[in-house]
Every structure is written in structure tokens, then in C-alpha cells.
Amino acid sequence: MSNLSSILNQKKVFLPFLTCGDPDCETTAANILALAESGADAVILGIPFSDPTAEGSLIQCANIRALAGGATTDRIFKMAEEIRNEISIPLIFMTYANVVFSYGMERFCKRCESLGIEGLIIPDVPFEEKEEFDVVCKSYQMDLISMIAPTSASRISKIASEANGFVFAVSGLGVSDEQSKMQATIEQTVSEIKAHTNIPCIVGFGIQTPAQAAYMTGFADGVIADTTFTEIVAKYAKDSTPYVKEFAHSMIAAIQNTIE
Amino acid sequence: MSNPNGRFGIHGGQYIPETLMNSVIELEKAYSYYKNDPQFQAEFSALLDEYAGRPSRLYYAKKLTEALGGAKIYLKREDLNHTGAHKINNVLGQALLAKKMGKTRLIAETGAGQHGVATATAAALMGMECVIFMGEEDTKRQALNVYRMRLLGAEVIPVTSGTATLKDAVSEAMGEWCKRIEDTHYCLGSVMGPHPFPTIVRDFQAVISREIKAQILEKEGRLPDAVLACVGGGSNAIGTFYHFIDDTNVRLIGCEAAGRGIDTFETAATINTGKLGIFHGMKSYFCQDEYGQIAPVYSISAGLDYPGIGPEHAHLYDIGRAEYVPVTDDEAVDAFEYLSRTEGIIPAIESAHAIAYGLKLAPTMNKDQIMVITVSGRGDKDCAAIARYRGEELYE
Numbered sequence: 245m246s247n248l249s250s251i252l253n254q255k256k257v258f259l260p261f262l263t264c265g266d267p268d269c270e271t272t273a274a275n276i277l278a279l280a281e282s283g284a285d286a287v288i289l290g291i292p293f294s295d296p297t298a299e300g301s302l303i304q305c306a307n308i309r310a311l312a313g314g315a316t317t318d319r320i321f322k323m324a325e326e327i328r329n330e331i332s333i334p335l336i337f338m339t340y341a342n343v344v345f346s347y348g349m350e351r352f353c354k355r356c357e358s359l360g361i362e363g364l365i366i367p368d369v370p371f372e373e374k375e376e377f378d379v380v381c382k383s384y385q386m387d388l389i390s391m392i393a394p395t396s397a398s399r400i401s402k403i404a405s406e407a408n409g410f411v412f413a414v415s416g417l418g419v420s421d422e423q424s425k426m427q428a429t430i431e432q433t434v435s436e437i438k439a440h441t442n443i444p445c446i447v448g449f450g451i452q453t454p455a456q457a458a459y460m461t462g463f464a465d466g467v468i469a470d471t472t473f474t475e476i477v478a479k480y481a482k483d484s485t486p487y488v489k490e491f492a493h494s495m496i497a498a499i500q501n502t503i504e
Numbered sequence: 505m506s507n508p509n510g511r512f513g514i515h516g517g518q519y520i521p522e523t524l525m526n527s528v529i530e531l532e533k534a535y536s537y538y539k540n541d542p543q544f545q546a547e548f549s550a551l552l553d554e555y556a557g558r559p560s561r562l563y564y565a566k567k568l569t570e571a572l573g574g575a576k577i578y579l580k581r582e583d584l585n586h587t588g589a590h591k592i593n594n595v596l597g598q599a600l601l602a603k604k605m606g607k608t609r610l611i612a613e614t615g616a617g618q619h620g621v622a623t624a625t626a627a628a629l630m631g632m633e634c635v636i637f638m639g640e641e642d643t644k645r646q647a648l649n650v651y652r653m654r655l656l657g658a659e660v661i662p663v664t665s666g667t668a669t670l671k672d673a674v675s676e677a678m679g680e681w682c683k684r685i686e687d688t689h690y691c692l693g694s695v696m697g698p699h700p701f702p703t704i705v706r707d708f709q710a711v712i713s714r715e716i717k718a719q720i721l722e723k724e725g726r727l728p729d730a731v732l733a734c735v736g737g738g739s740n741a742i743g744t745f746y747h748f749i750d751d752t753n754v755r756l757i758g759c760e761a762a763g764r765g766i767d768t769f770e771t772a773a774t775i776n777t778g779k780l781g782i783f784h785g786m787k788s789y790f791c792q793d794e795y796g797q798i799a800p801v802y803s804i805s806a807g808l809d810y811p812g813i814g815p816e817h818a819h820l821y822d823i824g825r826a827e828y829v830p831v832t833d834d835e836a837v838d839a840f841e842y843l844s845r846t847e848g849i850i851p852a853i854e855s856a857h858a859i860a861y862g863l864k865l866a867p868t869m870n871k872d873q874i875m876v877i878t879v880s881g882r883g884d885k886d887c888a889a890i891a892r893y894r895g896e897e898l899y900e
Contacts, residue, residue, distance in 0.1 A: 293797065304666075342790070345781060393521075
């Protein structure tokens with residue numbers, strides 16, 4: 245089990261997602277520190293992409309705002325460097341294949357290693373295409389995270405058995421912020437995943453309320469929250485940090501209650 | 505040309521979210537069955553002949569040839585197909601395939617609107633529901649095609665995300681397919697996207713070069729020296745090239761939209777200005793910045809206004825089998841007008857890019873040489889926009 249797996253395996257975990265550079269990297273840095281302080285178990289940092297095809301309009305807009313605000317891969321690396329020593333929780337990057345590919349996979353992963361980034365999520369790299377990325381990630385002690393969806397069906401066993409770090413179980417169909425209802429199939433999906441791997445299985449995409457988080461952690465090892473943080477940052481921009489903290493507290497409390 | 509994983513050399517592949525994987529696998533399985541099914545092929549052939557009006561003519565452009573004084577020029581008249589462009593070839597194939605797979609709903613992206621019109625047409629013919637995604641910018645440039653699609657019973661959804669053009673329409677259509685895969689087939693309009701689309705669309709468009717080959721052998725008793733087609737995603741070009749790929753004496757020339765020039769940012773010439781990347785499900789060449797952000801490309805032609813190119817073209821370029829040349833807005837508009845006056849054929853502004861390069865190349869060739877240019881579509885849809893380009897206050 246990798247370092248990331250062991251850390252996330254200790255309890256039911258909460259992983260917030262932020263789009264880096266929305267509205268600017270200074271705000272993102274402040275929000276990461278606030279999340280760490282609130283008790284988040286790891287933070288997923290989105291590196292913006294011009295055409296984030298797997299996202300709904302909410303996160304698409306966050307990507308556009310970040311790019312318009314001057315966020316670049318190098319600027320985001322610099323921000324991560326500035327805060328890295330202030331927090332001890334794992335940081336995970338999430339971005340699209342072309343962002344990593346154009347930077348140079350080797351160069352990208354090497355820089356991540358120097359920053360202590362422990363995982364990488366690339367939504368447009370499925371099982372069939374993971375090899376070329378995975379080889380490089382492994383040589384820089386980074387877990388390339390596998391995603392599994394309710395539509396994965398017969399693919400679950402092969403994806404889960406080769407997964408590293410944690411399994412990102414996609415909670416519902418479709419793009420991330422447009423699901424109105426959580427699908428009951430997610431519980432079934434998680435139990436199938438757990439039959440094939442002992443690394444943590446964390447549910448993400450579209451989890452918006454403490455009640456949903458509590459429900460999910462009834463059977464999953466943790467949740468990823470993306471849309472609500474994005475909404476908060478969209479609304480309060482540079483002043484978003486207290487609201488980010490407040491929401492994180494409510495989610496963490498809900499998750500901890502399910503354990504008790 | 506592609507291996508089982510849909511690779512053309514290093515290009516192609518399936519770079520898509522996990523949520524879509526089973527859909528493309530289902531499509532791949534269905535296609536590998538039906539492509540060898542004589543019944544399917546017979547039905548497809550009948551649709552092409554009886555409904556689309558194939559074979560399309562290979563027309564000897566005598567006046568154009570004489571005016572240029574070089575190679576003998578033939579025009580492959582895809583503009584004479586039903587719905588006025590080559591797009592119908594692919595759409596009839598995919599709609600038939602979708603129907604066989606038990607799907608009841610077709611969705612598609614469209615740039616100029618020709619693929620959207622063709623998809624709406626096939627949906628009407630086969631009694632299927634139809635939703636077309638079109639960049640809001642393009643719905644303005646091609647208002648008449650929006651009306652056509654609605655007339656044919658399709659719902660047209662203007663896409664406002666990103667640059668509100670073709671690439672954004674592709675992204676939205678992919679997102680929609682993600683959400684509703686049980687009853688929906690994504691009828692992708694070009695030789696791009698994840699495997700198996702580049703292969704499926706190429707196979708359905710290959711009828712163009714199959715016919716050219718037979719027609720030119722009948723008329724001239726030999727193969728052409730060069731075949732030309734415009735390239736956005738590259739479906740009419742791959743259709744025009746495919747059956748000549750092994751005939752290495754035939755030059756294959758793809759004409760890219762250079763917009764205001766390949767030395768400006770307002771261009772869509774992917775091979776000439778792009779670099780290797782991964783986007784919309786495939787590894788290929790893309791117009792992008794140093795951090796891999798996809799560039800907001802520009803061309804006067806909505807159908808060529810796309811930042812990528814199909815993976816098989818990228819491979820043909822890598823191995824030096826095909827050439828890709830840039831053609832500017834100005835050159836395309838000149839050719840649009842020139843062909844209209846010389847031959848009485850108004851080409852689509854997309855096709856005018858291929859004509860424009862033909863006008864340059866033909867005089868450099870000998871009179872005993874033969875050039876075939878595919879006129880991928882007719883230009884009625886472009887008349888108002890070209891009039892405005894020339895400063896006339898003409899609105900549809």
C-alpha cells in the first residue's frame with residue numbers, strides 16, 4: 245500500500261476539491277490552509293484546463309475564471325511550493341491529459357515529486373490509456389488514481405485490482421455538477437470495488453450536502469466534495485476562505501457522526 | 505490502417521472519462537459485427553444510392569482547366585448529395601448502426617450546420633429523436649441551417665460555453681452522451697474523437713475515394729496525380745484519400761483553414777501551427793498554448809473552425825504520405841467566387857479552401873496530369889456571409 249493509501253485508510257475521510265487560481269492563486273492557497281486546519285484529510289487541487297469536458301458548467305466556469313486570472317501550471321506549482329511546508333496532509337492534483345502531456349509527463353511528475361504531491365487524477369485517461377502515465381507517476385512516487393463509474397459494470401474488477409492510492413468512485417452518471425439525485429447503484433458499485441481491492445474507496449462528484457456525505461460514508465471510505473466549494477468560491481471570490489472553512493466543518497462533522 | 509486499440513501510428517486511442525468507456529466499447533463491438541454483415545452493408549448501400557443520390561458525379565471542369573492552363577481538373581461533386589454535402593454518407597451509416605443497436609435517439613455536434621442537418625435528416629428518415637449541439641456563435645453564422653434542423657424535427661441547443669464554436673459543441677455532445685447512453689447514439693460528424701469513431705466515420709466516407717477511383721479509371725484509364733480536399737476534423741479528406749493511400753504516386757493534399765494567416769493567432773491550421781496533444785478522446789495535433797490550453801481557433805468557415813485534426817491524418821502527415829497546406833480566408837473567398845463564375849458551381853466555403861489550393865497548384869502541373877478536388881458541400885449556406893465579407897449588407 246502506498247503512503248497515500250495508508251493515510252486515507254485510517255478513518256472515513258473528507259477530500260475537498262478546489263480549482264487552483266479561482267479567482268487567484270493567493271485565495272486558493274489561503275483556502276487550502278483553511279481546509280487543512282478544518283480537518284480535511286487531503287486536498288484535491290484542480291489545475292485548470294480550457295476545455296474540461298468531464299465537468300458541468302459550474303466547474304467549467306471555475307476553470308475559465310482561473311485561466312483568465314492568469315493561472316498556469318508553473319504558477320500553480322509555485323503556489324503549492326509556498327504552502328507545502330505549512331501543511332502535512334496529502335495533496336493530489338487533478339487535471340486533464342493535455343495539461344500533463346504538454347508540460348512533459350516526466351517534467352510534470354518530477355516537479356510533483358519535489359513538491360510532495362502524492363496523487364494525480366486525470367479524468368480523460370481511462371484504464372485502457374493509463375499505462376503511459378502510470379509508468380512515469382510510479383517512478384516519482386505518485387499514485388495515478390483510477391476512476392470507476394456506475395456504468396463501469398464488468399470493468400470494475402480489472403480497474404479496481406490495478407488501482408493505486410484510492411479508488412475514485414464516481415457517484416452518478418454524467419458531468420459532475422448536474423446530478424440531481426444520488427444513484428442507489430453507487431452502494432452496489434462500492435461493494436463491488438471493495439471486493440477487488442483493499443485500498444480506500446472514496447466517492448466523489450456532486451456530493452453537496454452533509455447529509456449526502458453521511459449517507460455515502462455509511463458504505464464508502466470517504467467523500468470528495470467539489471461543487472459546493474466551487475460555488476462558494478464563485479460567490480465570495482477573494483473573501484471565500486471563512487465560508488470554505490464553515491462548509492468543510494459541516495461536512496466533516498456529518499462524516500464523523502456516521503462513525504459514532 | 506488502425507490497430508485494434510484504434511491507433512494510427514502514435515495517434516488516436518481512447519482518452520475519455522470512464523463513464524463513457526462502456527458506450528464506446530458497445531459501439532466498437534456492434535460496428536465490428538455489422539461492418540462484416542452483408543445485410544447491413546446492403547441496407548447502407550441502398551440508402552446511399554436511393555436516398556443520398558450516390559454515386560456522386562466526377563465532373564471534368566473544362567473551363568477551369570483551360571483558364572488555369574495546367575493539370576486537367578476533375579471535381580468530385582459531394583455537393584450534389586442529398587442535404588448538400590458529404591456529411592450524409594457518414595450519418596446514414598451511423599443512424600443505421602444506431603438503429604441496429606436498439607438506440608432511439610441521435611445526438612450530434614455541428615459546426616457549419618451541415619452535419620447537424622444531415623443527422624436531423626437521417627433521424628427523420630428513420631423515425632428517431634434528434635438533438636443537435638451547435639456553438640451559439642455558429643447558430644448566428646448559419647441561421648438558415650438552424651431553421652433547417654428544426655424543420656426536420658430536431659431540437660437545436662446553442663452552446664455558450666468556451667468559445668461557443670465547434671469544439672464546445674463536441675464537448676457538450678460528449679457530456680450529453682455520458683448522461684444518457686441507454687437510448688442515445690452520439691453521431692460524431694468527423695474522423696475524430698475516441699476509437700472507434702475515426703475508423704467508423706472513415707469507413708462510411710471511404711465511398712468517396714472508392715467512386716473517384718472507379719470513375720477516373722473509366723474516364724481517363726489511369727489514376728490521378730493529385731487529390732485535394734479541405735480538412736477540419738478531416739472526414740471528407742480521409743474519404744477522398746482512403747483508397748489512394750497505397751497508390752503512392754497519387755499526391756494526397758489536405759487544405760487547412762489558415763484564417764487570417766498561419767503567422768497570426770486567428771487560424772485553424774492544425775498541422776501547420778499545432779503540436780502533439782491529447783484532447784476530445786484522441787492523441788493528435790492540436791492548436792494549443794505552451795501549457796496545453798486549447799487555442800481559440802478562427803476561420804471564416806464554421807466547418808473548419810476546429811483546433812484538432814483526425815488521428816489518421818496526423819499519422820499520414822507523420823509518415824509523409826499526405827501533405828497539409830494552409831489556405832487563408834481571403835484565398836478561400838476568392839476561390840468561392842472564382843468557381844462560381846467559371847463553372848457555375850457555388851462551393852461551400854469549406855470546400856473553397858481545397859479549390860483555392862487547386863487554383864495555385866494546377867498551373868504548376870503539366871497538361872497531361874490529372875487533379876481531383878472534392879467539393880465537399882454546396883455553398884448556398886455561405887452566400888450571405890460571403891456577401892458581408894465583401895462589404896454588402898446582406899442578411900438572411
